Amino acid sequence: MTFTRMDTRQVVEAHADLSHLPASPVLEQLLERCVEGKGSEAEKQELGRLWQARVRHLLLDLGRDPGVFVVRPAELIKRTLPSLKHGWSSRSPLPMA
16 A cells, blocks of 8 residues: 655555454454344454454554554655645545545
């Protein structure tokens, strides 16, 4: 994912390496059932609980781990972006403050 500052046109690439956060087999099974429309209300609630616990662990426990979240300048991308005069569109990088 790339982010572009609107004032300076500086661009960064952001990546998250989720291999440090393996998904539980139960979470994967519940996700599959719910996406297919086969999950019961109890399964949907459990999926939500497990998903939130996974996100909480990612952000609170691993959020400052430089091996998980990587943000770096993207000079090559910057040169290929179109000029944005009136904000951003869904097909252009999000502005970064």
